[in-house]
Amino acid sequence: MNPIQVGLLGIGTVGSGVFNVLKRNQAEIKRRAGRGIEITMVADLDTARAEAVVGRNAKVVKDAREIIANPDIDIVIELIGGYGIARQLVMEAIAQGKHVITANKALLAVHGTEIFAAAHAKGVMVAFEAAVAGGIPxxxxxxxxxxxxxxxxxxxxxxxxxxxxxxxxxxxxxxxxxxxxxxxxxxxxxxxxxxxxxxxxxxxxxxxxxxxxxxxxxxxxxxxxxxxxxxxxxxxxxxxxxxxxxxxxxxxxxxxxxxxxxxxxxxxxxxxxxxxxxxxxxxxxxxxxxxxxxxxxxxxAGSEPTASAVIADLVDVTRLHTVDAAHRVPHLAFQPDAMSEEAILPMSEVVTSYYLRLRVADQAGVLAKVASLLANAGVSIDAMLQREASALGGKGATQTDLILLTHTVREGTMNEVIAQMQGLATVLAPIVRIRKEELA
Amino acid sequence: MNPIQVGLLGIGTVGSGVFNVLKRNQAEIKRRAGRGIEITMVADLDTARAEAVVGRNAKVVKDAREIIANPDIDIVIELIGGYGIARQLVMEAIAQGKHVITANKALLAVHGTEIFAAAHAKGVMVAFEAAVAGGIPxxxxxxxxxxxxxxxxxxxxxxxxxxxxxxxxxxxxxxxxxxxxxxxxxxxxxxxxxxxxxxxxxxxxxxxxxxxxxxxxxxxxxxxxxxxxxxxxxxxxxxxxxxxxxxxxxxxxxxxxxxxxxxxxxxxxxxxxxxxxxxxxxxxxxxxxxxxxxxxxxxxAGSEPTASAVIADLVDVTRLHTVDAAHRVPHLAFQPDAMSEEAILPMSEVVTSYYLRLRVADQAGVLAKVASLLANAGVSIDAMLQREASALGGKGATQTDLILLTHTVREGTMNEVIAQMQGLATVLAPIVRIRKEELA
Structure with a gap:
């Protein structure tokens, strides 16, 4: 099936984001949508700026109405903003039977009733995920x-x-x-x-x-x-x-x-x-x-977060416009014939950082031994804490807790170092290991 | 249009929630879905428990296959759990051309590939929002x-x-x-x-x-x-x-x-x-x-949060199964012919609580006057803080900040009290008023 053709009105910060993300994630988006999605025309008063963004990948025009009049274009994205020309163009696009995607909250909050009524009558979609809270769906x-x-x-x-x-x-x-x-x-x-x-x-x-x-x-x-x-x-x-x-x-x-x-x-x-x-x-x-x-x-807000919402609408409209209802949204997000065979890694291949707690004898040289085993394996230490262990079986005074945060390392490597440290005579209890994620 | 008919397999905690929420919010859900949604059959081994929940609103059966065999049922909800009978029933429902909604994460995580392939081949939907993170979409x-x-x-x-x-x-x-x-x-x-x-x-x-x-x-x-x-x-x-x-x-x-x-x-x-x-x-x-x-x-987790996800799937399937693509999801969530005329309140009618800051003369009796104006208007005080104001124009030593948190009150009432307090000779600057919401 040919890609669905999209016209973009206005290629400033958000428009550039839409163009770039759509291009960068082209293959993955097609696997989800079940059909290619291509911006084939872009309208902007600043044609030089537009051409700098799209290169030869889309036709750049000054007059948005060239896009609206083009019968090959199924979807029009309005990123001009404001209530003026944006309103006229959205209404004209709907009248021409185009689906419309917009990030224009001002337009919808003020003229939404008129716009949605026109779209409903014409049987086209007006999608506006990007109008509220940017990339958040x-x-x-x-x-x-x-x-x-x-x-x-x-x-x-x-x-x-x-x-x-x-x-x-x-x-x-x-x-x-x-x-x-x-x-x-x-x-x-x-x-x-x-x-x-x-x-x-x-x-x-x-x-x-x-x-x-x-x-x-x-x-x-x-x-x-x-x-x-x-x-x-x-x-x-x-x-x-x-x-x-x-x-x-x-x-x-x-x-x-x-x-x-x-x-x-x-x-x-x-x-x-x-x-x-x-x-x-x-x-x-x-x-x-x-x-x-x-x-x-x-x-x-921002170029790509807002683009994320605009493109989600593009995929939504494409799925609805193209595919029969039961197959509209694939069960696992990607089309069944576009599943990946990428392997799930065994845990030993996972790279993460670690919290380690060693119950050790409270005597000189223990830390040095532990640190050298870690260093030999290429594990570097991010933070360390030493705490008096709670008294256990009367031996409390001679034991201490050594707590380490490591930088990232392969789990397989970490398993080996833990086994080596566990073998030290001065390590008195099973070593506690908890994984750490910065989620940043 | 007749309501879409749904069969429910298993009416424990989540199943009861689905039945109850669907009944309680019937009108609003229909306004969204564009069609009524009714659970007309329920299967549970414990028929007494099932009847206690559904009363005369649905037919209770012991054998889930009675539901699957019923040609009037378009959607089957599986809330039995586990890999055993649940798997068989889901596969049989798909084979009978029913759309399936399930909260069964174990089943999908282990047998998903088989289930989704069968659904795809048969052209039915298997929806499972409730399988991950309960009510979160x-x-x-x-x-x-x-x-x-x-x-x-x-x-x-x-x-x-x-x-x-x-x-x-x-x-x-x-x-x-x-x-x-x-x-x-x-x-x-x-x-x-x-x-x-x-x-x-x-x-x-x-x-x-x-x-x-x-x-x-x-x-x-x-x-x-x-x-x-x-x-x-x-x-x-x-x-x-x-x-x-x-x-x-x-x-x-x-x-x-x-x-x-x-x-x-x-x-x-x-x-x-x-x-x-x-x-x-x-x-x-x-x-x-x-x-x-x-x-x-x-x-x-929990009865109604999980039910929220199950019913979202019901609405999704109903919208897709019933309405043409362009009108599938109404622009404003509710069908255009089912919009409400409920009024937006003027701000004076809004009820909320307030933070008030009064710059007052640091002398006896000020608090008493302020408190009595509030009391007369029926505004009760939740918390109070008094702070020495930063010295202003050399008069710092004789001024103080009085900060009040109020309980909820009509904004119109609050406006009147603020005007009265502002009229006190001992209130030396415009009163600061910021609204407060507990969001609980």
Missing amino acids: IIKSLREGLTANRIEWIAGIINGTTNFILSEMRDKGLDFDVVLKEAQRLGYAEADPTFDIEGVDAAHKATIMSAIAFGVPVQFDKAYVEGITKLSSQDIEYAEQLGYRIKLLGITKRTAQGIELRVHPTLVPCKRLIANVEGAMNAVVVQGDAVGTTLYYGKG | IIKSLREGLTANRIEWIAGIINGTTNFILSEMRDKGLDFDVVLKEAQRLGYAEADPTFDIEGVDAAHKATIMSAIAFGVPVQFDKAYVEGITKLSSQDIEYAEQLGYRIKLLGITKRTAQGIELRVHPTLVPCKRLIANVEGAMNAVVVQGDAVGTTLYYGKG
């Missing part, structure tokens, strides 16, 4: 993963810029203005940061989640929006003393009186997982009546 | 939400029993045997806890995630499995002193040599979000080349 989780539930509330850190600023204000005790400048210098805040710091961006996203959670139309004009510009580092410190952290949350909640939809700085108990989401990361907590509390965490 | 996230990515590794707390035991061992400094007994008493561990504490259950789940992440067949026999039975509280304490927490992780990782698939106690840096997942909760970290790190957190 929160739209899919809400729309498909939690369908059993009566959603009770959603609360999310859904703007990375403001979470970065709040984290810095707390860490360093600095004021808003100072940190904003630093964030701009580091690229975490835009030159005009108004939409972020005033909470508008978060409110766009909260509006979309509210609609999906409760089955109401998008109603951005009803959202209460308060940003972080007036927050002082003093209040952040007082809150901390009371056991709370201040986060800019997008909240939507079902109550007996109606639906709450609001964005504002919020005190959250420090012990909640979401209170510990720092820097530019995003996280969304969803409370459902059956599932209880679930949380989704990841990067909410 | 991790299968959907991996299989559909992260399809852009070359997955690098997955590490998960995917067994609640062992995470509960490890959390207790750490919190209370108790040994494994003691905590296991407590866990059994509280219902967090089964009478025969072998599969949990020896890591077998986690390895079943890791095996399934490994297949989905890397496009390899399920290969439980290749997994390295080590449980927590030999862990001492002493090592948990030493690890803590070194900045690490010990978690039973299911890990699968892509390396140049092959795929790692292993379950064992693991030291994780305390500052990682996953290290702070306590009690019986589950969490899975997924590292993708485009999206970076994402984390999914929630209840990994």
Whole structure:
């Protein structure tokens, strides 16, 4: 089957990410989607920039309508942003029977009702995973993963810029203005940061989640929006003393009186997982009546994290557009004829780092022997701790615990060194070995 | 359209949850799925127990094959567990052209290849969101939400029993045997806890995630499995002193040599979000080349959390089985003709709690006035903090900060009280008001 042809409108930060990730992971994405996916046309006013990204792999045009008019294009990705031309182009693409993928939260939060109605009437899909919380599949989780539930509330850190600023204000005790400048210098805040710091961006996203959670139309004009510009580092410190952290949350909640939809700085108990989401990361907590509390965490912005969401939508649309229902999503994610024969490694071939505890005689030279066995095997030591062992059988005073953290090494090698150390007369008990992962 | 008819095999803890949640949220689930979903037949050896749950709402039979033979049943839910009869019934249901939903990780980790091949050949779906991490939509996230990515590794707390035991061992400094007994008493561990504490259950789940992440067949026999039975509280304490927490992780990782698939106690840096997942909760970290790190957190077991996943699969299958592709998943989760008109509340009607900071004159009677204004409006105080204000314009010595946390109150009421307090001569600066949410 020929690859499905995609047209990309706007190739800035996110667009470049989409193009590059799609190219880099081409083979693996095809194995999942059951069909190749190719961006064959790109529209951007800056054609030179566009050509620098796509090379000869796609046709670059200045006029987006050339893409919309092309009958070979099945899917249009809108990454222009804003309510103006983006809205017109999305509506025209739908009218032409194209499936549309967009990361444009402002457009959907304000004009979603019109857009979804047009798409429904025309029988095309409008997919927008990238519009909320970047790479985190929160739209899919809400729309498909939690369908059993009566959603009770959603609360999310859904703007990375403001979470970065709040984290810095707390860490360093600095004021808003100072940190904003630093964030701009580091690229975490835009030159005009108004939409972020005033909470508008978060409110766009909260509006979309509210609609999906409760089955109401998008109603951005009803959202209460308060940003972080007036927050002082003093209040952040007082809150901390009371056991709370201040986060800019997008909240939507079902109550007996109606639906709450609001964005504002919020005190959250420090012990909640979401209170510990720092820097530019995003996280969304969803409370459902059956599932209880679930949380989704990841990067909410940036070129490739956002591209991850756009391409997930591409695969979704391709699977639906191309394959019959029962075979839409392969059982094991990859198409049955595209499974890999890559081997599962035996444990001895696994490379990891280790925690080792040796109960040793409390006498000179023990550490030297242990260390030299490790060194001979090429195992280097990351950290060491020596502790008086709890008295055992009256011999406590003459024993001690030697605790080592190693750097990474093959498990097979580690097994050999442990056997050698175990053979030392000064090692008095079976050596405890627990593996360690940095997960970084 | 008539409701889609579902047969349930096995109505224990999870089965009851599925029946109850499906009934309780019937209307909302239908609004999402575009069609009613009804469990019309239930098979259980204990027919009395089954009848106690379903009443007259479903036909109870002893022989599961009566359900499989019924041409009106489109979907069969298998909640029997184990490799024996469950395997036979799943294969027979597939052969009869039924879609199958199962929570049976053991069955899929060991016999998945055979089952998925049969389903593929027959053109039916086998859905298994509930098999890994209970109510967390991790299968959907991996299989559909992260399809852009070359997955690098997955590490998960995917067994609640062992995470509960490890959390207790750490919190209370108790040994494994003691905590296991407590866990059994509280219902967090089964009478025969072998599969949990020896890591077998986690390895079943890791095996399934490994297949989905890397496009390899399920290969439980290749997994390295080590449980927590030999862990001492002493090592948990030493690890803590070194900045690490010990978690039973299911890990699968892509390396140049092959795929790692292993379950064992693991030291994780305390500052990682996953290290702070306590009690019986589950969490899975997924590292993708485009999206970076994402984390999914929630209840990994229990009647209704697991039911949440089973019913999400029911909705998925219903949407696919019933509706044309473009309209499969409604844009806003609910069908366009089933949107709600529930109103978004004005902010003045929102009920929440508050952090208030008042810069006041440092003199007798100020607190009394503030407190009485709050009391008159029915606002009760949760906590109070008084701090010397930083010297301002030379008047520092005569000013102080009064910080209050309130219990919940209508925002409109709070606005009125703030205006009243602001009118006091002893309140020297604009009152700071930040909302507070417990998110519990």
